[in-house]
Amino acid sequence: MRLVFMVLNALKYSLLGAAMCFMGYLFSWNGLVFLFQSDPVQLVVVDFQSRKVPSGTEPDARFEYRPVFALAGATPPRAEYAQAYWQSHKIHLIGEVVPGRYRPETGEMRSDKAGGKWLWGGVMVFVVGLLVMIQAVFILAGVPDRQMPFRLGLGRRGFRMDIFGFPGDP
Numbered sequence: 001m002r003l004v005f006m007v008l009n010a011l012k013y014s015l016l017g018a019a020m021c022f023m024g025y026l027f028s029w030n031g032l033v034f035l036f037q038s039d040p041v042q043l044v045v046v047d048f049q050s051r052k053v054p055s056g057t058e059p060d061a062r063f064e065y066r067p068v069f070a071l072a073g074a075t076p077p078r079a080e081y082a083q084a085y086w087q088s089h090k091i092h093l094i095g096e097v098v099p100g101r102y103r104p105e106t107g108e109m110r111s112d113k114a115g116g117k118w119l120w121g122g123v124m125v126f127v128v129g130l131l132v133m134i135q136a137v138f139i140l141a142g143v144p145d146r147q148m149p150f151r152l153g154l155g156r157r158g159f160r161m162d163i164f165g166f167p168g169d170p
Contacts, residue, residue: 009145013136020129028122031115034108038101042072043109045092049082065090069109072097081109 047068064086070078091113092098100111135148145151 006139006142010136010139013139013150014133017129017131017133017136020132021126022129024122024124024126024129026122027125028119031119031122034101034103034110034115035119037105038103038108038110041100041102041109043069043098043100043102043111044072045094045096045098046070046080047094048090051086062088064088067092067111067114069100069111071102071109079107081107083110083114084108087114 045067048065049068050063050065053062053064065088066083066086067090068080068082070080092111098111098113100109101115102109132150135150138148139145
């Protein structure tokens, strides 16, 4: 019976790890492909696009922004590119020259400051997913679940996830 629980527990961790790896892949793949297929350049912020986002709980709406980039040093008429995703705040100023990357085939431009967040966030989720799957192998080898850094369980208060034994450690 102990073997059945050990296998089920390892299956639970391996499924969670696989889901985290898949999510990390989804978040970071586009950024990694762009990183390898683009050239480092200097970009100038020529404008900002904004949109109003209604808030369900507050009477006032908030705004989201995305910068419009052009290659620094390009002569007019120069190609401009609006960043693909919206942000809750402006991370650049109009007229600011920032380091970034440019993909000539598509005309896509991204600043290093904006593009790095999604890329490294996805990579970190992927790495944690791999660690959780390695943890499943240790569980199959006989290491008790309570000695693992990431713990999953169903308790009296419902589903919980403890990292390094905190906060529900008995």
